[in-house]
Amino acid sequence: QFNRVDEKTLVPLPKQNVDTGMGLERTSCILQGKTSVYLTEVFQPIIAKIEELSGYKYGSDEEKDKSVRIIADHSRASVFIIGDPKGVSPSNVGAGYVLRRLIRRAVRHGMKLGIDTAFLGNVADAVIENFKCAYPELEENSSKIKAELSAEEEKFRLT
DSSP states (O other), X not given: OEEEOSSSOEEEOSSOSOOOOOHHHHHHHHHTTOSXXXXXXXXXXXXXXHHHHXXXXXXXXXXXXXXXXXXXXXXXXXXXXXXXXXXXXXXXXXXXXXXXXXXXXXXHHHHHTTOOSXXXXXXXXXXXXXXXXXXXXXXXXXXXXXXXXXXXXXXXXXX
């Protein structure tokens, strides 16, 4: 809301409270000098785990890279949704349905990468490890998070 003229002078901007829309990921991307949010420290530990589980090296093929990004993004979101103290579980209605769709899309893209066994619990470990300092509830709820992810992944793999 201010323009810093010098060390001690702040001048109010003509239009205040304008949201840049950058968000945490885009801000860290710029600050870290990266060309993609998926190359930042926010996503790299998660992507490293997906590489380990799939045997695929991120950056080798654009179609497979898309699958890696979807798994990283959707598993991160799912961990946070389940790990929230209010906790949502996969279901057929409301937020539970959105969660179910996120999990199943991540599993489908894991299959595209050749991961033929349950893997989301392992990816959840990377998410929890990466964010536990800022979000200790993720570590506190880790067994619930992994149980919910594993159960939903198993249900989906049976269909």
